[in-house]
Amino acid sequence: MGLRPLRPLRRTRPSRLRRLAGLAAVLALLTTLLSAPAATAEVHHPRQQWLRASTAGLFLHWGMYTAPKHLDCAEWERDVTAGGWSADYWVDQARKLGASYIVLATFHSRLGYARPWPSKIPGSCATKRDLLGELVAAGKAKDVKIILYMTDDPQWHNEQGKSSLDSAAYSAYKGEQVDLTTRPGFGRYSYDLFFEVMDNYADLAGFWIDNDNEYWERNRLYEQIREKRPSWLLSNNNEDTPIMDTVSNEQKTGMTPSYDYPQAAFTPMPRLTEADYKLPTTGSWWYDGGDHPVDVRLSTGRYITNAGSSMKSLMAETPMVNGRFPPQQEQFNEFMSRWVPPIQESLRGTEGGGYMYGGMQPGFWNDGAHGVVTVAPGAATQYVHVLTRPRTDQVRLRDNGYQITEVTDLRTGKRKEFTQSGGYLTILGITEWDAYDTVFRVRTAGQRFYYDPSVIRAIASAAHPDHPAANLADGSFEKFWDAGGTLPVSVTLDLGRRRPVTHFAVNQREWSPTYARESFGRPEDSARIKDYRVRLSDDGVSWGAPVRATAMPSARGVQFVDIGDRQARFVRLEVANTWSGPQAPPFHRQLKIDEIKVGYGYPRAAGEAPGEAESAALTGTAAPATCRACSGSAQVTGLGGGAGNAVTIDGLTAATAGEHRLQLDHTAEAPTSLTVRVNGGDPVEVAVPAGGRDVPVSTAIPVPLRAGANSVTVYSTAPRGPGLDRVSAGPMPPSSYVPRTTLTVEPHGVQWLGSGRQSITVSATLRMDVDDALDQVSLAPAVPAGWTVTGAPASAPSLRLGQLLHGTWTLTSPAGQDVTATEIPVTASFRTLGRAKSVAKPVKVRPRPADRVFVREAEDSRNQIGSSGVTGCGRCSGEQKVRNIGGSPDAHVVFGDVTVPSAGVYRLFVDFTVNGTRSYLVSVNGGPPARVTGTGLGNTEPQTESLPVTLTAGANTIRLFNPDEGAPDLDRISLGS
Structure with a gap:
């Protein structure tokens, strides 16, 4: 948690990938792991029930290096006790947050590997006072579970200039030499600690494990935990490991709205899922000496949206050495102790609405409103959480076929007027708004006007053999249809005879984020339906023109396709494409759907909304x-x-x-x-x-x-x-409002141009990402003085959801001089609600160094990066680099069209960052690879190694990879003559 900010995310472990035969198998495994849970995962188990009924947990990072840092274990323990550390204080603060459990991260790679218990196993700091035992006892007394964090990572042992791991002491204890600073040695040491904890703390609730260690896996650690402590939970950070109970998602950002944390999650229900995030807006995961503010709007929004997606909010606070929280965190906890209880019934023991547990549709509603829905068991009672209030006095959302009988403001108890028709519930006359979450209790008489799945037979034009089309309408969200990587694809629903059809509700598999993003250096994207058509037929042979042809929003939860008042036996959904781009291979051209329900009408309730x-x-x-x-x-x-x-x-x-x-x-x-x-x-x-x-x-x-x-x-x-x-x-929306779009400009990355007059070809695509409209759209580069553009601006009278505008141009530098450093923006200009707006991305141009005949950034869009990913790097030449290279055959960077003027031997310079020592294999034009090894002290400082390579005149291909283990992060390559 901030835990390993510079270490690659390993959803697919190198130790396992090494055993795969080739690229196809690797991609298949990636897709399986990311779409999981795997068939062997214990998705349902009685030991999980207490966590399923919970809303939140409290994550505590606390150890020797909590400010002020201690390099001596005994001195740290003395100051902890002298400061008045109290287990009851932590438990009471957790209860104020509505948290049912505490995760204690003290045996942490950045906090001195401290163990807050008297340990008989030497190797790192261990206290004489049994702080862990006191915390477990205090939690048990007040019904707060305690989970212990364990790390697999020894790399930060010398971060403070003094090693926090004692290999000599542990070696003497074991009677043989063990180096704790290596992954195998540390794995062996921490393996012993798991058993010591299991032996001594029967009332602990489980382990929160920050990724895996190969020693643990080889020695069946998790299986032995299951045998020894079958009631304990296991949670794994950032990957979906089948034997684990919980999948944790660390510090996701970049959503719109910013509080909607589930938009970045990748694991579908009913898998237990945590959202792990810091409450202090700035600073580290641990106390760094500052009283950092807590963004109440962001934090409460995350708390509610996670509950609305059946995710658990694991909130990180930063206890000081004496265990107390800085003042602003204490103030937030006090606020939550007053703010949550009036709406507690809508959070504890409920599930996210609009998914497998039923319920109305979450997400963006009318007039700028946004919120989620939680449902009580059976979904007869639902709770509409309005997190961003509309600009009007009413809330309008899709009812998902539920007949509404009563609406009440949960905080005030006041009955609200409402109307219902056309698939929508409209709550009227709202004058009292909570600053962060206005909650309406909605009573229903159940879901109506959907055909029973037993009358529907689903047929698909393509399917993965393990996930057939029959899963589309079987009433189970735990079985799904997988298109098997085939697009376009169609799904035909046979209703058995000619029947009325007005709409259908689609629950796509929630196995991807809702938008293109990077998570720990790996590209992700939305594997949801984009452009589609609907056709009807009475005989399954003659289909006629589409009755609906549009785009589906990339959004979580149930989505609706209205087709009007129709009659047909066969309903066909033709999917042309999905939202994901090729930069995210596990999601590109992938489509999975849990359920499709066919509707034949809409519930109605008395009352009329204004403006009919x-x-x-x-x-x-x-x-x-x-x-x-x-x-x-x-x-x-x-x-x-x-x-x-x-x-x-x-x-x-x-x-x-x-x-x-x-x-x-x-x-x-x-x-x-x-x-x-x-x-x-x-x-x-x-x-x-x-x-x-x-x-x-x-x-x-x-x-x-x-x-x-x-x-x-x-x-x-x-x-x-x-x-x-x-x-x-x-x-009107705020003057700053700009509808969400995606502007892609290629080539991406700094373009290094040689001497004299030069030309580059630039293309750009603007995509409309939300159900809004852009008018008078224009797309074009704006070149500096002296440069010329060949090609006219691309334009469109309007763009709506999912529509694209594309343009290509040739940019030529001034004659009679060398290229100078410049940035050429490609700008999309448009009007929205009469206001002029624009979005832009630059093409960065730099003069190539005189001693280089070729330079290209690793992140350049002309390269192939397989399952590796682009990430930021402030000191790298283009402020980006490629991360997660190595560990599998396709986790590579392939530089195509590496052009040199003549055949011969050149010196290849490789600029990289690395923490420790790692290696690349470098292959030229498919030839035998040469090894390049780099050593560094951190992943932020670029370094250079070089080797001779033999190239042919013209275009060449250079591949950097390592199929067996992780390689350094790659900044760029260059060639010297």
Whole structure:
């Protein structure tokens, strides 16, 4: 936890990968491990029940190097006791956080390998006072479990200039020479400690293990723990090891919103999963002498979103030498002791809603709202947690077929008005908002309007032999369909006879994050459906045109595909692609689905939301029409032909005068338009995309509203206008709001150009990642003075969810001079809600050193990096490097098109970072490899080794790899003549 910030994540262990025959087997293993749990994993066991019922744990990093650092074990223990250390204090603080357990990380590689118990096994610091025993007893008295952290890592033993491991003492104890500073020696030492702890602390709850040691695995440590202490839990950091009970996810960041920690998780339910994160916003995982602040918004949001995904919040606080927490952490604990109890019933003993346990849909809701759902057993009672409140006084979310009977504000006990139709629950008139989590208790009469899985037969155009299509509609979320790496792919649902169909609900396997990211130097991406089509058939032979063709959001939880009011026997979902890119091989072109439920209607409840078109004033041919997927189960049609055929909604209120966001929910089988007039003002033309004749799609525009009531008139000048479902208004998003996009620019990495005038080809792709709209989109590089661009800007009138804009250009440096260091931004410009916005990424250009004939960064997009990954490196030449090289055949970097002017012997310079001593194998043009060994003191300081290589004139290929063990991280390579 911060535990090993510079060590590669090993979800696939080198010791195991060495036994694989080739690349195909390696990729298969990677996919299996990342999609797990493996078939042999004990996903359900009685020993896990107490943790499944928990919400949170408290993670304590504390040891000899807690500030002020101690280099003498006895002095540290003396100061611990003299300072008033108390086990009860830790247990009481955990209870204030709503934590059911404490993980004590004292035998930690960065904290002096201290053991807070009287140990008979010499080798590192051990206290005479039984601090661990006192903590276990205090926890037992107050129903707080204690789990002991164990590390596998000896590399930091000399970090303070004095070794914290005593090989001589341990060797004398064992009667043979053992070097604790090596992984095998340390594995042997720590192996003994596991047994000492098991023998002496029967009331301990288990071990939290920071990755694995080959000695442990070879000697069946985990199996022996299971035999000796069958009730104890085992947790493993950052990998899904089948014998472990819990998969822990360390300090994930980069989500939108930032508190939605589960977006970065990679393990599907019902696997027990922890989210491990620091409560102090800054500083180390351990007390470094500072009273660091706690971000209450971030921390409470993580706490709730984890509960909404059946994940346990393992919150790290930083006890001082005397055991007390710095003041700002104590203050946060006091806050939590008051804030959690009123909503405790929505957290403890509940599961995440929208997944295998049932429940409504979590995620992004209306008007900027975001939240999660928790469900009580059976899902008859659900809790809607509004973490980011909407800009309006209502919350609207997909109901997943649950018939709602009552809604109550959990904190105040007040009943709330609501309406339900078209697949949505709308909670109305909300005026009291909690600063961090407004919780509504929702009573239901159960889930309705879904066909029983027994009437559905699923057929797929491709499937992994172990995960057939039959798993798609078997009612079990623990069995799933795997497309076997095939895309495009289709799934056909046979309903047995012609039946009504309005929509279906898709639960994809939650085995990947929701967006492209890097985790401990390994690339990850979303393996969820992107572009899809839906076709219907009565005979399974004739399918006709798609009834729906769009993109599915990359989001956790159940996703819905509305197709209107249809009749068919066969429903086919055709998946064109997924969101994942090729930079993340385990996720690229992979698709797994737990369940698909077919719906034939939507629950309704009394009440009407504001802005319903069918309840407004209608003129001319405008008339209500049934639309079961629409709000209120109706829409208005007949709007084409001009202003005489219109809907006028009076009483659309705004709290203050000014620009507002007006949302129009409309239906259309082909692209068309609507015209909007607000308070009799100038008409505004609104483009309406194709969706379906009775499937609403949303478009938003900025409009001026006055304080109080407003009038909005909507019509169409098209001969046959779209249908109008509803109109809603709310404040504009913050001026800083930019819809989430992904801009990819290639080549990636610093481009080292030779002397004289040079040209490079640059391409870029802009992808729209959220269900929003960009208008007037342009994509182009902006070159410095003297440079020229060949190729026009790429442009599009609009981009919606999943759509792409791509451009390619040739950039040429000024004539008559050498290239100078510069950055050339590639910028995507667009408008959203009338506001001009942009996103950009630079192409970095640098002059190649005079003594080099070739230079390329390891992270350059022209290279192949297999299962290795790109990570930041502030002192590296491009501020990035490639990490996790070695340990398997495809964990490599392959430099293609390494061009030299003539055949001959060149000197290859390899710039790398390494902590300790590791080696590369270097192969040129597929020839026999040469070994390059590097030694370093840290993974942040680049160093250089070199070797002679024989190259052919023109293009060559250079591969750096190590199939047997980890290699150094790679910054770049270069060639000297």
